[in-house]
Amino acid sequence: MPELPDVEGFKRVLAKNALRKTIDRVVVSDARILGKLPVGKFASSLEGAQLVAARRHGKHLMANIDRGQWLTLHFGPAGGLQFVGKPGGEPPFTRVRFDFAGDGSLAYTNRRMIGRVGLAEDAADFIAEEKLGPDALDRRFDFDALKTAVLSLKRDVKSVLMDQQVIAGIGNIYSDEILFQARINPVERVDKLSPAELKRLFTEMRKVLETAVDRRAGSEQFLERLPKGYLLPERKRGGHCPRCGSVLKVLKIGGRTGYCCPRCQQGC
DNA sequence: CGTTATGTTCGATG
DNA sequence: GCATCGAACATAAC
Numbered sequence: 001m002p003e004l005p006d007v008e009g010f011k012r013v014l015a016k017n018a019l020r021k022t023i024d025r026v027v028v029s030d031a032r033i034l035g036k037l038p039v040g041k042f043a044s045s046l047e048g049a050q051l052v053a054a055r056r057h058g059k060h061l062m063a064n065i066d067r068g069q070w071l072t073l074h075f076g077p078a079g080g081l082q083f084v085g086k087p088g089g090e091p092p093f094t095r096v097r098f099d100f101a102g103d104g105s106l107a108y109t110n111r112r113m114i115g116r117v118g119l120a121e122d123a124a125d126f127i128a129e130e131k132l133g134p135d136a137l138d139r140r141f142d143f144d145a146l147k148t149a150v151l152s153l154k155r156d157v158k159s160v161l162m163d164q165q166v167i168a169g170i171g172n173i174y175s176d177e178i179l180f181q182a183r184i185n186p187v188e189r190v191d192k193l194s195p196a197e198l199k200r201l202f203t204e205m206r207k208v209l210e211t212a213v214d215r216r217a218g219s220e221q222f223l224e225r226l227p228k229g230y231l232l233p234e235r236k237r238g239g240h241c242p243r244c245g246s247v248l249k250v251l252k253i254g255g256r257t258g259y260c261c262p263r264c265q266q267g268c
Numbered sequence: 269c270g271t272t273a274t275g276t277t278c279g280a281t282g
Numbered sequence: 283g284c285a286t287c288g289a290a291c292a293t294a295a296c
Contacts, residue, residue, distance in 0.1 A: 002275090074276095079275095093293095111294060112275095112291085113292050114275060164276080219274055254286080257272085
Protein backbone atom coordinates (compact mmCIF):
# COMPACT_ATOMS: atom_id res chain seq x y z
CA MET A 1 0.00 0.00 0.00
CA PRO A 2 2.32 2.70 1.11
CA GLU A 3 4.01 5.43 -0.79
CA LEU A 4 4.79 8.87 0.56
CA PRO A 5 1.16 9.97 1.06
CA ASP A 6 0.26 6.82 2.99
CA VAL A 7 3.36 6.98 5.16
CA GLU A 8 2.63 10.62 5.92
CA GLY A 9 -0.78 9.41 7.11
CA PHE A 10 0.87 6.78 9.32
CA LYS A 11 3.10 9.47 10.74
CA ARG A 12 0.02 11.41 11.76
CA VAL A 13 -1.50 8.31 13.34
CA LEU A 14 1.64 7.86 15.36
CA ALA A 15 1.95 11.52 16.27
CA LYS A 16 -1.65 11.76 17.38
CA ASN A 17 -1.93 8.54 19.34
CA ALA A 18 1.45 7.27 20.41
CA LEU A 19 3.64 10.14 21.58
CA ARG A 20 4.51 10.65 25.22
CA LYS A 21 2.81 7.47 26.36
CA THR A 22 4.74 4.85 28.27
CA ILE A 23 5.05 1.61 26.33
CA ASP A 24 4.03 -1.20 28.66
CA ARG A 25 4.69 -4.10 26.41
CA VAL A 26 5.88 -4.86 22.89
CA VAL A 27 4.35 -7.93 21.25
CA VAL A 28 6.14 -9.30 18.19
CA SER A 29 3.90 -11.90 16.63
CA ASP A 30 6.17 -12.59 13.66
CA ALA A 31 9.86 -12.08 14.32
CA ARG A 32 10.78 -12.19 10.64
CA ILE A 33 9.70 -8.57 10.33
CA LEU A 34 12.65 -7.63 12.55
CA GLY A 35 15.21 -9.24 10.25
CA LYS A 36 18.34 -10.09 12.23
CA LEU A 37 17.40 -7.96 15.20
CA PRO A 38 16.64 -10.22 18.19
CA VAL A 39 13.13 -9.85 19.59
CA GLY A 40 14.39 -9.48 23.14
CA LYS A 41 16.71 -6.65 22.23
CA PHE A 42 13.96 -4.87 20.31
CA ALA A 43 11.40 -5.24 23.07
CA SER A 44 13.73 -4.19 25.88
CA SER A 45 14.73 -1.07 23.96
CA LEU A 46 11.11 0.05 23.93
CA GLU A 47 9.40 -1.34 27.01
CA GLY A 48 9.18 1.31 29.70
CA ALA A 49 10.19 4.01 27.23
CA GLN A 50 8.20 6.67 25.36
CA LEU A 51 8.17 7.83 21.77
CA VAL A 52 8.68 11.55 21.68
CA ALA A 53 8.75 12.60 18.01
CA ALA A 54 7.76 11.26 14.61
CA ARG A 55 9.65 11.81 11.40
CA ARG A 56 9.17 10.60 7.84
CA HIS A 57 11.71 10.32 5.06
CA GLY A 58 10.38 8.95 1.81
CA LYS A 59 8.55 5.75 2.61
CA HIS A 60 10.28 5.30 5.96
CA LEU A 61 8.76 6.32 9.28
CA MET A 62 10.96 6.93 12.30
CA ALA A 63 10.06 7.64 15.90
CA ASN A 64 12.48 9.04 18.42
CA ILE A 65 12.63 7.03 21.65
CA ASP A 66 13.16 9.11 24.79
CA ARG A 67 16.22 7.01 25.60
CA GLY A 68 17.84 8.29 22.43
CA GLN A 69 17.42 5.56 19.84
CA TRP A 70 14.96 5.56 16.94
CA LEU A 71 12.24 3.11 16.06
CA THR A 72 12.20 2.60 12.29
CA LEU A 73 9.21 1.36 10.29
CA HIS A 74 9.10 0.39 6.66
CA PHE A 75 5.91 -0.93 5.15
CA GLY A 76 6.74 -2.64 1.88
CA PRO A 77 3.82 -3.10 -0.49
CA ALA A 78 1.27 -4.27 2.06
CA GLY A 79 2.01 -2.72 5.44
CA GLY A 80 0.23 -0.23 7.64
CA LEU A 81 -0.04 1.40 11.04
CA GLN A 82 -3.21 1.69 13.11
CA PHE A 83 -4.16 2.87 16.54
CA VAL A 84 -6.27 0.39 18.48
CA GLY A 85 -8.35 1.97 21.21
CA LYS A 86 -10.03 -1.11 22.60
CA PRO A 87 -8.27 -4.21 23.88
CA GLY A 88 -8.68 -7.17 21.56
CA GLY A 89 -9.33 -4.96 18.55
CA GLU A 90 -6.09 -5.97 16.90
CA PRO A 91 -6.32 -5.75 13.10
CA PRO A 92 -5.49 -8.72 10.84
CA PHE A 93 -1.82 -9.25 9.95
CA THR A 94 -0.54 -7.40 13.00
CA ARG A 95 3.15 -8.26 13.29
CA VAL A 96 4.20 -5.87 16.03
CA ARG A 97 2.03 -4.29 18.69
CA PHE A 98 3.02 -1.55 21.09
CA ASP A 99 0.76 -1.52 24.17
CA PHE A 100 0.54 1.69 26.13
CA ALA A 101 -0.19 1.76 29.82
CA GLY A 102 -4.01 1.72 29.85
CA ASP A 103 -4.17 3.85 26.73
CA GLY A 104 -4.65 1.64 23.70
CA SER A 105 -2.00 0.26 21.41
CA LEU A 106 -0.31 0.86 18.11
CA ALA A 107 -0.40 -1.98 15.58
CA TYR A 108 2.08 -2.41 12.75
CA THR A 109 0.47 -4.66 10.16
CA ASN A 110 2.00 -6.31 7.13
CA ARG A 111 0.14 -8.75 4.96
CA ARG A 112 3.06 -9.96 2.89
CA MET A 113 5.97 -9.70 5.32
CA ILE A 114 7.85 -7.52 2.92
CA GLY A 115 8.96 -4.62 5.08
CA ARG A 116 11.03 -4.00 8.20
CA VAL A 117 10.71 -2.84 11.75
CA GLY A 118 13.93 -1.99 13.52
CA LEU A 119 16.05 0.29 15.61
CA ALA A 120 18.58 2.93 14.64
CA GLU A 121 20.99 4.97 16.69
CA ASP A 122 20.43 8.13 14.69
CA ALA A 123 17.88 9.23 12.11
CA ALA A 124 20.31 10.94 9.75
CA ASP A 125 22.69 7.98 9.83
CA PHE A 126 19.82 5.63 9.13
CA ILE A 127 18.80 7.64 6.06
CA ALA A 128 22.38 7.57 4.84
CA GLU A 129 22.74 3.83 5.40
CA GLU A 130 19.54 3.19 3.49
CA LYS A 131 21.03 5.33 0.71
CA LEU A 132 17.89 7.41 0.46
CA GLY A 133 17.79 10.45 -1.74
CA PRO A 134 16.07 13.65 -0.62
CA ASP A 135 12.45 13.36 0.42
CA ALA A 136 10.17 14.29 -2.46
CA LEU A 137 8.41 16.96 -0.39
CA ASP A 138 11.44 18.39 1.34
CA ARG A 139 11.50 22.12 0.56
CA ARG A 140 15.25 22.03 0.16
CA PHE A 141 14.69 19.66 -2.73
CA ASP A 142 13.89 22.41 -5.22
CA PHE A 143 13.82 22.51 -9.00
CA ASP A 144 17.58 22.99 -9.30
CA ALA A 145 18.23 20.05 -7.01
CA LEU A 146 15.93 17.86 -9.09
CA LYS A 147 17.68 18.92 -12.27
CA THR A 148 21.08 18.11 -10.83
CA ALA A 149 19.92 14.77 -9.47
CA VAL A 150 18.37 13.66 -12.72
CA LEU A 151 20.18 15.08 -15.72
CA SER A 152 23.16 12.73 -15.64
CA LEU A 153 20.96 9.64 -15.70
CA LYS A 154 20.30 7.90 -18.98
CA ARG A 155 17.23 6.07 -17.81
CA ASP A 156 13.51 6.31 -18.37
CA VAL A 157 11.78 8.95 -16.31
CA LYS A 158 9.40 6.57 -14.52
CA SER A 159 12.20 4.40 -13.16
CA VAL A 160 14.06 7.48 -12.01
CA LEU A 161 11.01 8.82 -10.17
CA MET A 162 10.69 5.47 -8.38
CA ASP A 163 14.40 5.23 -7.54
CA GLN A 164 14.62 5.86 -3.80
CA GLN A 165 18.29 6.78 -4.11
CA VAL A 166 17.39 9.66 -6.41
CA ILE A 167 14.13 10.84 -4.81
CA ALA A 168 12.61 9.18 -1.75
CA GLY A 169 8.89 8.54 -1.46
CA ILE A 170 7.47 7.85 -4.92
CA GLY A 171 6.41 4.36 -6.01
CA ASN A 172 4.70 2.74 -8.94
CA ILE A 173 1.26 4.24 -8.29
CA TYR A 174 2.17 7.87 -7.76
CA SER A 175 4.80 7.91 -10.47
CA ASP A 176 1.98 7.15 -12.91
CA GLU A 177 -0.11 10.03 -11.59
CA ILE A 178 2.77 12.52 -11.61
CA LEU A 179 3.71 11.66 -15.19
CA PHE A 180 0.11 11.85 -16.30
CA GLN A 181 -0.40 15.28 -14.74
CA ALA A 182 2.90 16.46 -16.23
CA ARG A 183 1.92 14.97 -19.62
CA ILE A 184 5.19 13.10 -19.97
CA ASN A 185 5.72 9.71 -21.55
CA PRO A 186 6.94 7.35 -18.78
CA VAL A 187 9.49 5.66 -21.05
CA GLU A 188 11.13 8.88 -22.17
CA ARG A 189 14.73 9.19 -21.06
CA VAL A 190 15.00 11.66 -18.22
CA ASP A 191 18.08 13.38 -19.64
CA LYS A 192 16.18 14.00 -22.88
CA LEU A 193 13.27 15.87 -21.32
CA SER A 194 12.78 19.42 -22.55
CA PRO A 195 13.23 22.22 -20.00
CA ALA A 196 9.47 22.71 -20.00
CA GLU A 197 8.85 19.03 -19.34
CA LEU A 198 11.37 18.98 -16.54
CA LYS A 199 9.72 21.98 -14.97
CA ARG A 200 6.30 20.32 -15.19
CA LEU A 201 7.74 17.15 -13.69
CA PHE A 202 8.91 19.05 -10.64
CA THR A 203 5.75 21.10 -10.25
CA GLU A 204 3.42 18.14 -10.64
CA MET A 205 5.49 15.95 -8.36
CA ARG A 206 4.94 18.44 -5.56
CA LYS A 207 1.36 19.17 -6.43
CA VAL A 208 0.22 15.56 -6.76
CA LEU A 209 1.92 14.43 -3.54
CA GLU A 210 0.67 17.42 -1.55
CA THR A 211 -2.83 16.90 -2.85
CA ALA A 212 -2.78 13.23 -1.91
CA VAL A 213 -1.50 14.02 1.57
CA ASP A 214 -4.08 16.78 2.08
CA ARG A 215 -6.95 14.60 1.00
CA ARG A 216 -5.63 11.58 2.87
CA ALA A 217 -5.92 9.69 -0.37
CA GLY A 218 -3.05 7.22 0.10
CA SER A 219 -2.48 4.74 -2.64
CA GLU A 220 -5.03 2.00 -2.17
CA GLN A 221 -8.42 2.46 -0.59
CA PHE A 222 -9.07 6.16 -0.83
CA LEU A 223 -8.06 7.08 -4.34
CA GLU A 224 -11.55 8.34 -5.07
CA ARG A 225 -10.76 11.22 -2.75
CA LEU A 226 -8.41 12.58 -5.38
CA PRO A 227 -9.56 15.54 -7.48
CA LYS A 228 -11.37 15.18 -10.75
CA GLY A 229 -8.99 14.71 -13.64
CA TYR A 230 -6.70 12.34 -11.76
CA LEU A 231 -5.54 9.14 -13.38
CA LEU A 232 -5.36 6.85 -10.38
CA PRO A 233 -9.08 6.09 -9.90
CA GLU A 234 -9.11 4.97 -13.55
CA ARG A 235 -5.86 3.09 -13.30
CA LYS A 236 -6.82 -0.40 -14.41
CA ARG A 237 -6.97 -2.47 -17.57
CA GLY A 238 -9.57 -0.94 -19.86
CA GLY A 239 -9.63 2.31 -17.87
CA HIS A 240 -10.11 5.63 -19.67
CA CYS A 241 -8.11 8.82 -19.61
CA PRO A 242 -9.92 11.37 -17.43
CA ARG A 243 -8.81 14.14 -19.76
CA CYS A 244 -9.47 12.85 -23.28
CA GLY A 245 -11.28 9.55 -22.82
CA SER A 246 -8.73 7.39 -24.61
CA VAL A 247 -8.28 3.85 -23.39
CA LEU A 248 -5.26 3.75 -21.12
CA LYS A 249 -2.18 1.91 -22.24
CA VAL A 250 -0.55 -0.69 -20.02
CA LEU A 251 3.21 -0.86 -19.96
CA LYS A 252 5.94 -2.79 -18.19
CA ILE A 253 8.78 -0.71 -16.84
CA GLY A 254 11.41 -2.08 -14.53
CA GLY A 255 9.29 -5.11 -13.83
CA ARG A 256 6.28 -3.08 -12.78
CA THR A 257 3.01 -2.37 -14.49
CA GLY A 258 2.35 1.23 -15.36
CA TYR A 259 -0.56 3.03 -17.00
CA CYS A 260 -0.57 6.05 -19.24
CA CYS A 261 -2.68 7.89 -21.81
CA PRO A 262 -1.34 7.40 -25.36
CA ARG A 263 -2.86 10.69 -26.44
CA CYS A 264 -2.00 13.01 -23.54
CA GLN A 265 1.43 11.56 -22.81
CA GLN A 266 3.15 11.81 -26.17
CA GLY A 267 2.60 8.38 -27.66
CA CYS A 268 3.49 6.49 -24.52
C1' DC B 269 -5.28 -23.31 -10.33
C1' DG B 270 -3.02 -19.29 -12.34
C1' DT B 271 -2.23 -14.45 -12.09
C1' DT B 272 -1.35 -10.30 -9.86
C1' DA B 273 0.25 -7.06 -6.36
C1' DT B 274 1.52 -0.55 -3.95
C1' DG B 275 8.80 -2.34 -2.40
C1' DT B 276 13.52 -3.60 -2.43
C1' DT B 277 17.59 -6.20 -3.55
C1' DC B 278 20.58 -9.20 -5.92
C1' DG B 279 22.62 -11.53 -9.84
C1' DA B 280 23.29 -11.96 -14.76
C1' DT B 281 24.10 -9.63 -18.92
C1' DG B 282 25.26 -6.00 -22.24
C1' DG C 283 30.73 1.92 -13.33
C1' DC C 284 26.19 2.29 -15.61
C1' DA C 285 21.89 0.46 -17.29
C1' DT C 286 18.36 -3.24 -18.03
C1' DC C 287 15.96 -7.33 -16.98
C1' DG C 288 14.29 -11.03 -14.32
C1' DA C 289 13.96 -13.40 -10.12
C1' DA C 290 13.32 -13.58 -5.37
C1' DC C 291 11.22 -12.44 -0.99
C1' DA C 292 5.94 -14.04 1.31
C1' DT C 293 1.22 -14.10 1.11
C1' DA C 294 -3.51 -12.84 0.13
C1' DA C 295 -7.01 -11.82 -3.18
C1' DC C 296 -9.26 -12.16 -7.51
